[in-house]
Every structure is written in C-alpha cells, then in structure tokens.
Amino acid sequence: MPHHDTTALSGVIQHVFAHRFTLDAEGQTHLADLGPKGAQAFPLAPGLAVRLEGERRPSEIKVTSISAEGREPVRIEHKKPNHGPGHAHPDVPADPARIRAAVAAEGWTLEGEPRQKPKHFEVLAHRGDGGPTELHVDFAGKIYKQKPADSAKWAVLAPSA
Known part of the structure; x- marks a missing residue:
C-alpha cells in the first residue's frame, strides 16, 4: 500500500463540491x-x-481531522476500497510468466502480453470462440475480475487491416 505524507493546514474554505472543497492556505x-x-x-x-x-x-488531501472555532473537532475515517469477496493483493513478486501460466491453466488463450499494474496484471484473452475478455489477475495468478474487453483500450493488439 502506498505511503502518503500527513499534512496539517489552516485556511479558509473557498468552494464546496459535496464532500470535497478547496482550501486557501499558505x-x-x-x-x-x-x-x-x-x-x-x-x-x-x-x-x-x-x-x-x-x-x-x-x-x-484525504482529511482525517477538521476543526473550526466554535465547533467540535471531527475525526474522519476513510474506508479502503472494497474489491469484492476473495480479492487480496498477495505479497509475491510480479512475474508475467506466472500470469501467463495461470491464465492458460484456467482455459484462456492470451492475446498479447500481460500489462502490469501496481498490484495486478491486466490480460486480454478469450476462451474458445468467445469474444475478447479483459482479465484482472493478482500477482499470485488468481483471476479475480473478468469483463468484456474495451476495444479502444486494447486496440494496439488488434490485427491491422
């Protein structure tokens, strides 16, 4: 998980957009x-x-504490994103060969090379006569997300006419 620096600021709110706002400070x-x-x-x-x-x-800035004169300070806890049941980021090194083998073992045929992201790989693949599918595969080789491939995103792999 990335480390983010903690900051403290005092200033005046200029604009409010639901739960986000601009603060003029320093x-x-x-x-x-x-x-x-x-x-x-x-x-x-x-x-x-x-x-x-x-x-x-x-x-x-993800605010964790906010206060104003005449008001009680408020502590705020931001929940981490929920990626669904069974989704975790295993602590193993990123290895495209492991990803290719895992995808093939599940009956998928890869199209091109896996694209590494910070915590997973994205793979364009298909099964049998099925259309192209984007797979999200964690570093351990577990496929945790499947969705129809976005043709614009994967256009580089399309055969030229």
Whole structure:
C-alpha cells in the first residue's frame, strides 16, 4: 500500500463540491476530501476558517481531522476500497510468466502480453470462440475480475487491416 505524507493546514474554505472543497492556505489552493460521512458530521461552507490534518495524495488531501472555532473537532475515517469477496493483493513478486501460466491453466488463450499494474496484471484473452475478455489477475495468478474487453483500450493488439 502506498505511503502518503500527513499534512496539517489552516485556511479558509473557498468552494464546496459535496464532500470535497478547496482550501486557501499558505498562499496556495488545496483540494480536500472529507468523504460523504465526514461532510455530514462537519458541514462545509465557503468562507469558513478551518484547521485540517490529512494524507496528501497526488490529487487531493484525504482529511482525517477538521476543526473550526466554535465547533467540535471531527475525526474522519476513510474506508479502503472494497474489491469484492476473495480479492487480496498477495505479497509475491510480479512475474508475467506466472500470469501467463495461470491464465492458460484456467482455459484462456492470451492475446498479447500481460500489462502490469501496481498490484495486478491486466490480460486480454478469450476462451474458445468467445469474444475478447479483459482479465484482472493478482500477482499470485488468481483471476479475480473478468469483463468484456474495451476495444479502444486494447486496440494496439488488434490485427491491422
């Protein structure tokens, strides 16, 4: 799991977009996210001076604590994404050969090479006369997601006319 730096800022809310807001602090504008439950617990309003703490992500700050004068501080817990039952990221090295073997053992025929992502591989494959299917395969070789292939995403593998 990636490590995100913790940051603390004091500033004024400028714009509110449901549970996200922009905060002017230290001469910069920051995008912050309370999450839906956090926004219920701590109503946001433009012009409100706040102090927040959170994890700095590439696109925003995931707020873990927010306070304002005259209000009780609110702690916010952000749930981790749920990838469905049986989905985990095994602690094994990424190995395209393992992925090719696992996909073939499940009766799939690969089209092209597996594409490595940070925690899984994406594979274009088909079974029998079936159409192309995108498979998501964890590093241990378990296929945990199947969906119809997006022709634009996989166009590089299409045969030329």
